[in-house]
Amino acid sequence: MLELLNDLLWGKVLIALLVVVGIGFTVASRFVQFRYFGRMFRILSASQAFQRDKHGHLSSFQALLLSVAGRVGGGNIAGVAVAITLGGPGAVFWMWVVGLMGMATSFLECSLAQTYKQAEADGTYRGGPAHYIARGMGPKWKWLAGVYSVLLLMTFGFGFTALQSYAVATSVDDAFGVPVLATGIALAVLVGVIIFGGVKRIARVTEFLVPIMAGSYLLITAVVLALNLEQIPDVFMLIVNSAFGLEPVVGGGIGAAIMMGVKRGLFSNEAGLGSAPNVAAIAYVPHPANQGVVQSFSVFIDTLIICSSTAFIILLSGIYDPAGMSDVGGVALTQSALADHVGDWGRSFVSIALLLFGFSTILYNYYLGENSISFFSSANLKFFNIFRVTVIGLVCWGATTDLGTVFGFADVTMGLLALVNLIALLCLFKPGLRVLKDFDRQIAAGIEQPVFDAARFKDMNVDAAAWTIEPEDIERITTQETVSNEHPSRT
Known part of the structure; x- marks a missing residue:
């Protein structure tokens, strides 16, 4: 039954x-993922100037790294x-296609998540598909937001935490002979120390960990490319x-290449999934x-850079042979391939990379589960603590x-999670375009840093408190605009 439903969801729907x-929003947005690709770096640079520590806010850069x-996990390696x-080398091409389309999908879903986010008392925000379904689609769809939250909790909070x-x-265990129980206990202790500190501690850890793990993987890839120029x-x-x-030989044929490329592409970059x-x-x-714009870049990092590195x-x-691969697959294939390039220590490197990727993904999965619980009860610390203890046990x-x-x-x-989210995105296509057009309009008017005026979007049921910009940041933006107008060459 599970296999039949799985095939129906992933194979057709x-x-x-x-x-x-993906294609619809790409065309309707006039290829937003390409138009604003260069702007991603300016946004990340400018976000660091926002006074996140003073007011308890988290920056765009921290959210990107989280x-x-x-996104960057076992799917990028195994x-x-x-x-x-299963799909042959052609699956990589279709993963690229899914990644490029997914950049537009991610722009839409993450812009909507920001638009409909909710302000918390500690200076942080909460949001996501459950919030844009409930606020954007209206009260009669709140049940669907609840369904999404339950699916999110079951999939990421519970299922994928244990799987990672x-x-x-x-x-x-395979690489170093460490018993699985010992690794499980060590992971559980580390995860427990971090998740009891809330999203701010998780963000600080990922801000340190992600550049190291991604940078190391890209460095070893650069070595491999240099050796095989x-x-x-x-x-x-x-x-x-x-x-x-x-x-002549392409794994399971064109159909398998497309199927595996799409499925693994979505599984890896999560664009459209709503996580x-x-x-x-x-x-x-x-x-x-x-x-x-920034979250579009995270899809690019995951699929077009990290997944391509593994490919x-x-x-x-010299390990890869399309005609006889049945006995080598998953992590073992990546380990054997890297060892073929750099020697036996390549196997250990892959295991360490998987350890770092998996650990960071567990933290991410925990936050998704916490966010799903907060949709039903945002103020009950008891529920959060029960969930934290459960996650430690699952690890x-x-x-x-x-x-x-x-x-x-x-x-x-x-698959059901993606189904609910994609239906919501189709229903909220127009509000998403409206937010983008407001951004485009300000850019066209010469405004270097567009500002969202919640009062102009009252009919969309946004939380005005979530769009209060701190006075010092308004002053900084105003100063930046003055300099840009006086010295256009600096923009």
């Missing part, structure tokens, strides 16, 4: 909806290997030709589109248990 939302911590094994722990513990054009052509059936908007909503920014490590190695249990059934169940709930 979600592919159609992802294409409709979302990258979640998932890409599975996609290539299992992946990390088994990988460490002459083969890169051939591998690129192999990926493109395989995507369209122009190679990242929960994190995007926590940022203190002057306009919702700011975070939409090239595998395809440039320990997951490390020592074969989770095949859990994975199948989580795959289905993740």
Whole structure:
């Protein structure tokens, strides 16, 4: 039954909806993910000047790193290997396509999460699909927001937390011989220390951890590319030709390439799934589109950079053989491929990378679960503490248990999660475009840093308190605009 539902969701329904939302918003927004690609870096730079510590706010950059911590996980190492094994090199091409479309989808869902976010007493915000469904689609759809929150809790808060722990513990056991129980206990202690500090402590940890783990993986990829410089054009052509059936052997054929590319692409970058908007909503920014632009960049980082890194490590190695790969797959394929390039220590490097990726994803999963609980009861600390203890227990249990059934169940709930979110995005297409047009209008008028005026969007039921910009930041933005007008060459 689970397999049948899984095939229906991932094989037909979600592919159609992802294409409709991704291409639809790309065209309607006049290719927003490309128009504002260069602006992503300016937004991140400007966000650091906002006084987040003084008022308890979290910056756009912190929200980006927390979302990258979640997007960049086992799917980037094991998932890409599975996609290539079952779908051939062409699956990588379709992952790229999903990533490029997903950048627009992520812009839409994360801009909506910002638009409909809710202010908290400690200076932070909460938001996400449950909030934009309840506020944007109206009270009669609050039940759907509740369904989404339950699915989010089951999928990420419970299912994927245990699965990440299992992946990390088994990988460490294979590479270093550390018993899975010992790894599970160590992970549980670290996770417990961090999650009891709330989202601010999680953000501080990911702000430190993500650049290290992503930077290290990109550095080893650069070494591999340098060692195989002459083969890169051939591998690129192999990926493109395989995507369209122009190679003699392409895994499971064009259909398998497309299926695995789409499924693994979404599983990795989560665009359209609705998970990242929960994190995007926590940022203190002057306009919702700011975070939409930034979160588009996180999809680019995940799929076009990190996933591509794994793909090239595998395809440039002497290990990959399309005709006989049944005995090597997943993490083992990535480990063997890297070892082929740099020696046996490459296996240990992959295990350490998976450990870091998995650990950061557990923190991200915890926050998604906490956010889903807050939708039903935002002020009850007892519920949060019960959930925190449960997560610690799941980390320990997951490390020592074969989770095949859990994975199948989580795959289905993740599909249902995406289904609910994509339906909501279709319903909120016009409000999303309206927010973008307000951003475009201010940019066209020469305003370097657009500001969201909640009073102009009263009919959209936004929380005005969530759009109060601190006086010192208004002064900073005003000064910036004055300098830009006096010295246009500086913008």
